[in-house]
Amino acid sequence: MRKKINVAIAGVGNCASAFIQGIQYYGSDYSASNSDIIGLTSFNLGGYEPSDINFVAAFDIADTKVGKDLSESVFATPNNAMSVANVPPFDVKVNKGNVLDGFGRRYSEKVKISDAPQSDVASILKDSKADILVNYLPVGSREATRFYAEECLESKVCFINAIPVFIASDPNWQNRFIDKNIPCAGDDVMSQMGATVIHKTLARLLVDRGVSVDETFQLNVGGDMDFYNMLDEDRLEDKRISKTAAVQAMVPYDVPMRIGPSDYINFLQNDKVCYIYLKGRILGAVPIELDLKLRVPDAYNSAGVMIDAVRGAKIALDRNISGPLESISAYCFKHPPVQMSYSAAKSNFIDFINGKKDK
Ligand SMILES: NC(=O)c1ccc[n+]([C@@H]2O[C@H](COP(=O)([O-])OP(=O)(O)OC[C@H]3O[C@@H](n4cnc5c(N)ncnc54)[C@H](O)[C@@H]3O)[C@@H](O)[C@H]2O)c1
Numbered sequence: 001m002r003k004k005i006n007v008a009i010a011g012v013g014n015c016a017s018a019f020i021q022g023i024q025y026y027g028s029d030y031s032a033s034n035s036d037i038i039g040l041t042s043f044n045l046g047g048y049e050p051s052d053i054n055f056v057a058a059f060d061i062a063d064t065k066v067g068k069d070l071s072e073s074v075f076a077t078p079n080n081a082m083s084v085a086n087v088p089p090f091d092v093k094v095n096k097g098n099v100l101d102g103f104g105r106r107y108s109e110k111v112k113i114s115d116a117p118q119s120d121v122a123s124i125l126k127d128s129k130a131d132i133l134v135n136y137l138p139v140g141s142r143e144a145t146r147f148y149a150e151e152c153l154e155s156k157v158c159f160i161n162a163i164p165v166f167i168a169s170d171p172n173w174q175n176r177f178i179d180k181n182i183p184c185a186g187d188d189v190m191s192q193m194g195a196t197v198i199h200k201t202l203a204r205l206l207v208d209r210g211v212s213v214d215e216t217f218q219l220n221v222g223g224d225m226d227f228y229n230m231l232d233e234d235r236l237e238d239k240r241i242s243k244t245a246a247v248q249a250m251v252p253y254d255v256p257m258r259i260g261p262s263d264y265i266n267f268l269q270n271d272k273v274c275y276i277y278l279k280g281r282i283l284g285a286v287p288i289e290l291d292l293k294l295r296v297p298d299a300y301n302s303a304g305v306m307i308d309a310v311r312g313a314k315i316a317l318d319r320n321i322s323g324p325l326e327s328i329s330a331y332c333f334k335h336p337p338v339q340m341s342y343s344a345a346k347s348n349f350i351d352f353i354n355g356k357k358d359k
Pocket of ligand 1: 015016019059061097100103136139144163188191224225265299300
């Protein structure tokens, strides 16, 4: 019998929906050929296939989701990610999590908080034998993210942080996970073909080709709850830091830059449109400009990356590795403990999976 990866989810929004549907898409009867591994680093990663991921617990606070089976709640409003696979019942009920700052002003305009009693998250994680909790809360959920990280420490569950609140990249939290002998990875998942990986790769290319990078910006618009919530500039600080640091790390001098979510356009639904602009100078201080537009269904763009991150974290658990997982985080997240160019991050990740690197 194949070894399973028991996963719990905090925040059953669009990203959780695409992650769960992506795993169903590559179900246990899927036969992969080499050319047919779209969206994943590898169909079999260190012995784990996507269908080895097994959902054992889920937490949300929305009244449309709490109390439902996880398979139903991924399609509940206001989720609007497209459907690519049937999701059979999991027999996993969505429990009421801890509200804290999870719902900001914008979120509360559209969604009611469930009046179900708050669950005991650490006990549910223990009883369900979860190996890993994936944190998919809205941007700006600093207190709620710290709460779920604490519950992981208490229940000895690996924490994977998909959102821009700094846990895996924060030295205090890193030490707490090391002390408890539990791994963690994050922060802020980096999409497969998203604005960050393209922007950082272009910035590095310009530097490598001897171009002086003088100015750059990245504008992003979308029509889902992630973008609606991000209209609230007060919740955006960490998102801007995370996205900006990823690009700045590719250029060995300070560059004026403005990077972040820019507006909500409801008819875009779960599509995100991004515009990247770079201005530089080549030989003779001659100016050049580069403009790029990308349109992509946002939730699916991060789902395959998370399938890889979860399998990598389980390999770390199997090897009894604790603390921040540097290679997985640099490859799969925007604000990792150690920033790397995309190519260095990928080769370190593969070396980690193959046992040639410790973490
Ligand atoms: N490609 C991508 O989509 C991408 C990339 C990078 C980061 N992210 C981040 O991932 C996160 C999730 O994105 P999404 O599109 O699924 O957002 P979403 O708004 O669709 O989902 C968030 C879910 O969290 C729930 N929630 C809110 N507070 C909670 C709490 N205290 N406890 C439990 N559940 C709570 C909400 O009810 C909702 O179901 C966001 O922070 C987003 O910025 C997404």
